[in-house]
Amino acid sequence: EAQVTQNPRYLITVTGKKLTVTCSQNMNHEYMSWYRQDPGLGLRQIYYSMNVEVTDKGDVPEGYKVSRKEKRNFPLILESPSPNQTSLYFCASSSLAGRGTDTQYFGPGTRLTVL
Amino acid sequence: KQEVTQIPAALSVPEGENLVLNCSFTDSAIYNLQWFRQDPGKGLTSLLLIQSSQREQTSGRLNASLDKSSGRSTLYIAASQPGDSATYLCAVGETSGSRLTFGEGTQLTVNP
Numbered sequence: 001e002a003q004v005t006q007n008p009r010y011l012i013t014v015t016g017k018k019l020t021v022t023c024s025q026n027m028n029h030e031y032m033s034w035y036r037q038d039p040g041l042g043l044r045q046i047y048y049s050m051n052v053e054v055t056d057k058g059d060v061p062e063g064y065k066v067s068r069k070e071k072r073n074f075p076l077i078l079e080s081p082s083p084n085q086t087s088l089y090f091c092a093s094s095s096l097a098g099r100g101t102d103t104q105y106f107g108p109g110t111r112l113t114v115l
Numbered sequence: 116k117q118e119v120t121q122i123p124a125a126l127s128v129p130e131g132e133n134l135v136l137n138c139s140f141t142d143s144a145i146y147n148l149q150w151f152r153q154d155p156g157k158g159l160t161s162l163l164l165i166q167s168s169q170r171e172q173t174s175g176r177l178n179a180s181l182d183k184s185s186g187r188s189t190l191y192i193a194a195s196q197p198g199d200s201a202t203y204l205c206a207v208g209e210t211s212g213s214r215l216t217f218g219e220g221t222q223l224t225v226n227p
Contacts, residue, residue, distance in 0.1 A: 004158075031213075043159075043204070043217040050213060058214060090158060100146045100212015106158040 002027045004107035006091050012113045013081055021076045021110050023091030031094045031101050032074035033058070034066065036087040037109075043090070049074055050096070081114040088112075117142045119207050121218035128195055129226050136190040136221045138205035143183045146208040150179050150190050153202045153220065162203075163190070195225045 004025045013019055025032065033048035035058075045058030049068040063085055065077040074093075078085060091107040118141045128134050138148070147166050151159040163172045163179040165188070171180040178191040188205055204220040 033215075035217075040219075042219040043206075045214060045216075048213060056213070059216075092159075096212075100208055101215070103161045103164050104149060104151075104159070104206070104215070105161070106151075108158045109156075 002105070004091055004093055004105050006089075006107040006110050008110060009108065010111050012115065014115050015082055016080050019078050019081060019112075021078075021089060021091075021112070023074045023076065023107060024072050025074075025091075025093040025105070026072065027093060027095070027105065028071065029093035029105070030071070030096045032068065033092045033104075034064070034074070034076045035090045035092065036060065037090060038087050046076070046089075081112075083114050086112060086114050117145075117207055117209060117216040119205060119216050119218040121203075121205060121221050123221060124219065125222040125224075127224040127226060130195060130197060132195050132225075133191070133193050134195055134223070136192070136203050136223070138188040138190070138218055140186045140188075140207045140216075142209075143186050144210045145183065146210050146212045148179075148181055148188050148208065149206045149215075150177075150188075151204045151206065153204060155201075159204065192223075195223075197225050197227050199223060199225050 034046040035043045047066040049055045089110045092104045094101045094104045149164045150162045165181045176193040202220040202222045206215045206217045
């Protein structure tokens, strides 16, 4: 089954404790992206990757890191989480159609709480 | 910077009604536009993708239109059902093809 998986689905942590949210897709997609969703602010893009070893900042990259060492995986790293990073996080992937993205496939989300 | 607006924020209709959800964007130089559905506590599911060169796309009871010059898209749902209750989001892909900007969504409730 074609899917995007995220782990963990739920996480409660404390300020400053480094964490990684994993994202994996089995559709051989070139493009992967991370979003956060907050009430009143909607979905905002954090980072995206057009292919292996190619990453770029989205609209809200501060406090986050990503890496794309393999095509299927795109982990999101919070080196020193703060309470304002409490949010619902989504990973998405798509193939590339022409010079841009095609239909986006989303993971189930990771609900992160930073105390 | 692209801004995407969806009106109304919430909509409640009786079962069987045809309805239209609206999406407007400020920069008409887009690569594509997608409509998504989000159920509570779940991820997003893509419904329709319209390329910038297209005017509309159809899937079952859903029809999405795109008018780039006016910066508008509509999602038409025919013969609505309670199972259509969800939040509907539109997302605009910028001309580079690499970034998406989302609207805040319209929360739809279809009452039996």
